[in-house]
Amino acid sequence: MADAIVSIALQRMAAIIEKQIREEIILVRGVKKEVSYLTSELKAIRNVLDDAERRGYKEKSIQHWLKKLEDTSHDIDDVLDEWNFAILKLQIEGSNNSVVPRQTVCSFIPFSCFGFKEVATRHDIAKKIKGLKERLDRIVTEKDQYDFIVGQPVRESDRVRSTSSLDVSEIHGREADKQSLVRKLVIEDVGQEELNPRVISIVGTGGIGKTTLAQLVYNDDTVIDNFKLRIWICVSDVFDEVRIAKGIVEIVKGSSPNLNELEPLLKCVTDLISGEKFLLVMDDVWTEDYKKWETLKNCLKFGAQGSKILVTTRSERVARMMGSSEIYHLGQLSDVDCWLLMRHVAFFGRSEEDCEELQDICKNIANKCKGLPLAAKVLGSLLRFKDTVEEWRNVLDSEIWELEEAEVELFPHLLLSYNELSPTMKRCFSYCAIFPKDTKIDIEKLIRMWMAQGYLSSNGSEGDLELKGKKYFNNLRMRSFFVEYNGETCKMHDIVHDFAQFLRKTKSYDVQVPDSSLEARKKGLSEANDPSLVSQVKVYRSLFSQKGLLPPSNLFDSTKWFRVLSLCECGFEEIPTYIENLIHLRYLDLTGNSLMIQVPQTICKLYNLETLYLRRCELKEIPAEIGNLIHLRHLDLYSNNQLKELPETICDLHDLLNLRYCILLPEGIHRLKNLRHLPNDYTESLHHIPQGLEQLTRPDIEAIPCGKDRSKLGYLKKLDQLNGSLELQIRLHDEEDALSKPRMPS
Structure with missing residues (x-):
């Protein structure tokens, strides 16, 4: 999170300095040294932020240091934005008071042109920048106390490795999912020899039960009878081809190979599976690097027809990279199944009398989990050690993101997905906590809000920010941070929303x-x-x-x-x-x-x-x-x-x-032709509106043959009734839709 805020401040500094150089604007003198210092120190700090944020998750003193860094970075961004606004104001208002065209006014503004207000603004901005330098000095001094490691990655030990074993009595509500996947695995792939082995992926957010479902399928009797070889590999991060190949050999052969090079290991894998029908479960895959997967995939082609690879991942991007023929999006548990799962944990060892007294409270707490099995288990474990009705009610009345147990046991699973994001995507995700739970978020508006916050700018270049925002949204959606996506709106799962709130609290x-x-x-x-x-x-x-x-x-x-x-x-x-x-x-x-x-x-x-x-x-x-x-x-x-x-x-x-x-008056739209970003064929259609068209009734309009005349077609479909209103929906990147599929006025 801090990385994203520091990056925004650095981008702002680079952009404003470039603008001053390009346009030769002199608004703030005497702060070049301070701005240069802020830039170099923020870059140095950014180099240790991976380690700082990883440690700050548990160390309160580092959390406090990160808070001061984020506050200072926000203030740097604000002051630089104020500086940029002052330049913009001088350009616009200066041109409005001058006979010189606006585009030429900005080339050079000498000091003598400044009025009293401009001089006061310049002095105020310079004073603020010097004050920020002093604050950053103290933060840099404190940084050295923590011995941060430059570029520290997420430690491999932070990942919990899965196995194929499970206690079926502890599982609730996945029978239908299991049966559906079993059918997909055992069905014969007639005429699809080129897909052998076929890849099927289970995709869902952290804690939704992907690994549990894979374990259920792996241990199903039908699956056991259908595949001669069953291999379970927990991939996790990083995608280590040598370790994965060694694991396959060890499981099939029954002993660990005395090999450390990838080439002989892959040859050994090929020899062991050649002609054998196998099921390979690759649990918890994160990499999107096709080259890593391709090396292993090529040696798996020698298995017998009907071999399958079952992948669990949080990211649809990973599933697509691996060439999945089917992607199984795992849904939430029902409220009843979530309650049964929580009851199994929370009521362990309690008397029937206690269970009856606490049952209604427990059901309401289970509803807060919104079908996320991991949340039900974590809260069930918390309740197991609560002895009174009042303690149980306190859990019910608390936000999940406020509970220490959620911080220790639940959110680390989501933190793994979060840490895989770029700094900008982290900021975009956490911003969504502003929306109340269960809100249908308008994606178009969300992207424009990200843009307003400065999350989508890059090195001072505006570029196509909307397309960049759409890319970031799709990346987050494909990593299961959003649910109920329909192309225009989406939702966040309540627990994911709690996690976003938690991040904003701790950060x-x-x-x-x-x-x-x-x-x-x-x-x-x-x-x-x-x-x-x-x-x-x-x-x-x-x-x-x-x-x-x-x-x-x-x-x-x-x-x-x-x-x-x-x-x-x-x-x-x-x-x-x-x-x-x-x-x-x-x-x-x-x-x-x-x-x-x-x-x-x-x-x-x-x-x-x-x-x-x-x-x-x-x-x-x-x-x-x-x-x-x-x-x-x-x-x-x-x-x-x-x-x-x-x-x-x-x-x-x-x-x-x-x-x-x-x-209401069609002729009123003609001046829009000068807006340079409107599609050419659309603006052309505005010039050829048939005379008297506004007098036609709806049946008259429908009777006119349009053929390939897109200008007529695009206009006629927007006129819904006599004296009706005209709606112009102009989209830079979807001209075809704007013309051929216009939205009718409501």
Whole structure:
């Protein structure tokens, strides 16, 4: 986690220095040495963060050191963002007050052009940077006390190795899964000789029971009778071809080979399995490196037809890499099976009277596990040593992420998956804890929030951030961090959500929350979903309002650090003009404030804004200065029925990628042709709207033969009724869908 935050700060420094050099902007003098120092020290710290975070998981003093590092890195990012905003403001407002075109104004801004405010801003930023240097000095000094190892990887001993044995009496609820997999394994692969041996993968999140299911299948009588050789190998991490080959030889031959080189070991494997029908279980595979797998796979082809390889992994990417012909996504246990599993552990050795008294509480605790067997076992073990009803109720009333037993026994299993992520993906994952449990997360919005937080930028290059965000999301989804994915929305399993909350607790993301604000410290962290907490907190980066809850009047002046602000359906009649104070804001969602008929002009001073949702309001106009939002990429004005025109300055939004806009007059859309990121064939279609089309009824429209005329087709399908509204859904990377499969107005 700290690595991700440090990386963001380093990227910000590199970007802003590059910008100053490229555009010859002189805004802050005398801090070059301090910025250079911050860069070099953060790079040195980042080299030891693998070891620091591994040890910090258990050592409280290192946790405290990481907290200070993260807070300082956040503050560095904030100050550099403030610096960047000052440059941006000078460019935009300077060009607005000048006859010189905007694109040429930025080439050189001499010191004499600065007014009093610019000089004060420059001095303030320089002072903050020097203060951050002093804080980082102390952190670096403390670092040397811990003797961190540079580039320390996750230790192999941290992984628990599985075996093929199990106690069937302790298993609940996997009979149907077992029978399904047994059928897949014993079925004859007629006409599929080229797939021999066929690979079948069990995929699911940590603790869902993949290894247990593989053990059940491995020990099933039908499987035993069907395969002459059965081999169980716990692969774990790292994928060691020599160790795996040795294990296969040892199991088949019954003795350990006196070989250490891969080549003779593979030859030995080939000789032992040649012509034999085998089942090889490869449990807990992590590697995505095909070259490692290919070496072993080639010698397994000599088994008899019908041989199978059963893989368990947390990642669908791994399953695909291994050429799985079938991927079996393992689901959750039912509430009943989860309860039976917990009861087996929790009630061990108790009297029938005690069991009857505690049964209802135990069932409710089991429901908190949301079908995750490992959680049921861990909480069952915890309850086994609780003697009173009050102690059991305390467990029921606690969040799982607050329980010490979960920290020791449950979360380490999830931590293994987390540690496999890149720093950026760790940050993207932990951010999802801001959403309440069981929330259907809009993937498109989530990616835009990641973008607003700066997680998707790389070395100052914007690139296609949305595609990068989609890639990160898919990586997380394929590693089982998300469930119930349907292409547009997803959910997090409750235990995975608890783990994300736990990470944010131990990694101290409640930055600058006063000790007196315990509720904010518990709920808020660095993001909050309760606006009433904002007045108690100095620094928040995200805020999500609750539906129908009008935020406090001091919302926009109590903190200026928001990157993400979602105030949907909270009863706003008007936005305070001093919203312009939120200079860091990138994402603003005001959807569903149906009493709001206008937005203040000062919203157009949020020069960093990238995403703006104004859906389902009653706006009559958009401020003419909207063209100043030069970084705006996504603008949603859908279902503003009184809004019939866009200002001409909409053409200045050259970075705009996505626009949703309802308009009653078709001729009002022509000025969109100047938006450079709209697909050419789409903008062309806007120029050839048939005259009088808006007067046609729905049957008339359906009767018109469209053929291959995509301009007519793309427009006609958007007109739903007489005097109906036109919805433009413009997508940079999905032009075909935007034209041929438009969404109808609701």
